Amino acid sequence: MTNVLVPLTPASGREVGNALGVVADDWHAAEVWLQAIANRPRRNSPLTVAAYRQHLAKLRWYCENVSMNLPSKWTVQDVDAFYRFLKELPEHALCERDYAGRYAELGEAGYTPFRCVPSASSRSDIQKCVHALFRAWREVGYIQANPMGFHGAGTERKINANRAVSLDLFDLVLETMEEQPKDTFEARQRHVRDRFLLIALRELGLRSSELVKASMGAFRRLSDPKSGRTYWIMHVTVETAKGGLERKIPVTRQVFEALVAYREAFGLSALPQPSDSTALLLSPRTQRSATTARGIPLKSVSTRRDFGKWRAITSRHGLYYVVKQRLGAAAAFLESIGDHDRKAQLEQASPHWLRHTFAKAALMQGEDMRSVAAWLGHRDIGTTMIYTEQEALDLIRQTEQVRPDVLAFEAQWSPPR
Incomplete structure (x- = not known):
């Protein structure tokens, strides 16, 4: 799907007798809808449009390679087949x-927009996007009925607080990385980058999208006039935060030490500057079309390295692949020593599990609920409470006050023989 609308005339497009006017086909009609969303006065529109564009790329690939039927011609049965x-x-x-x-990549042989089998939550996101498209098309008269009317917009995502990596298991992942060979320049760069990436996810509670969209300049200094100390924080901007909820979060010593080692391995100065627009997640590979400030092409890889012309990881898929590789290496070690339970846990884990790991660890260590909610970027503190099982604890304490000793607890429980 193109990112820019192509000006059309009635001769090149088709009159559909609706508020869209002249459009070339369904994909042009979808682009009109996306641009309308982008023009809404909402702070999260850029991220919403980017996500919708990915979902519609999947819909288009399905229509052009599987169903061979345009979405404007869909029936309820077509929706069932897509599901x-x-x-x-x-x-x-x-x-x-x-x-x-x-x-x-797009345009290359073997490309599809699907990098893995969509999870239940990912399928729900795709379905909600397509449902919104059909609903908008119906409102402007592009289609007569919404074929997803019987299906609804998909279920809401739910947090599963159990999908977290235990702290000892996370340490094992880092230890496994240390044991892996780093006998080439590229291998050493990947090691320090991946170590920083994993620690940042675990220690800062970031979403994958917030990490891949950030720049090096997101790390900046903040002075506390009360203590006189200057601290490092990470600025999650309106453009990078989910829901447009900007926040500035303290950076732990472990994260910052990993960041410094990572920057130095890529030939950058140890300390980032607020003006540094370099992508936060870099690839050891260099940009093929890199040039100097004067526009002189940099032909050799070594020269591009000298000029710091690195490629960047700019998608959640790229980050997901890196994390899964590192988790998979630790899982293989656990399998070799017969620890099948923890191996299975690591095989299921994903970057988002490390966000849950941060939330649970912070609350268990006594962090204030509202502070953790602000750190995670939760608008509703009820979302943060999911990690604490606070509702069940409140019921337990209330019951203990009203009816002491009526509840079963582990110290007093002996199973019958």
């Missing part, structure tokens, strides 16, 4: 990767 496709994604629908693990 089944997402749930049982066939092997040929997955994007191909080369020997180095790089996914094929």
Whole structure:
């Protein structure tokens, strides 16, 4: 799907007798809808549009390669078929990767917008996007009825607080990384970058999107006039935060030490500056079309390295692949020593599990609920409370006051023989 609307004339487009005017096809009609969303006076519109664009790319690939039917012609049965496709994604629908693990890009052989089988929550997000598209099309008269009217907009995402990596298991992941060979320049760069990435997810409670969209300049100094100390914080901006909820979070010593080592490995100064627009997550590979400030092409890889012309990881998929590789290496070690339970836990884990790990650890260590909510970027403190099982604890304490000793607790419980 193109990112820019192509000016059309009645001769090149088609009159549909609706508020959209002249559009070339369904995908142009979808682009009109996306641009309308982008023009809304909402702070989260850029992220919303980016997410919707990814979802619609999946819809388009399905229509052009599987159903061979435009969405404006869909019936309820077509919707059912699309749902089944997402749930049982066939092997040929997955994007191909080369020997180095790089996914094929748009326009290359083997490209598809699917890098993995969508999870239940991802399927729900896709369904909500398509439902919103159909609803908007119906409102402007582009289609006569919404074929997803019977299906609804999909279920809401729910936090599963149990999807977290225990602290000792996280330490094992870092220890496994230390044991892996780092005998090349690129391997050493990947090591320090991945170590920083994992620690930042665990220690700062960031979402994947907030990490991949950040720049080095997100790390900046903040002086406390009361103590006289100057601290490092990370600025999660309106443009990078989910829901546009800007926040500035303290940076732990472990995160900052990992950041300094990572920057130095890529030839950057040890300390970041607020004006540094370099992408936060860099690749050891360099930009092929890199030039100097005077526009002189940098042809050799070594020269591009000298000028710091690194490629960047700019998608959640790229971050997901890096994290899963590191978790997978630790899982393989656990399998080798027969620790199958913890191996299974690591195989299920994802970058978002590390956000849950941060939340649970912070609350268990006595951090204030509202502080953790602000750190995570939760608008509703009730979302943060999910990590504490506070509702059940309140019921337990109330019951103990009214009816002491009526509840079963572990110290007094002996199973019957």
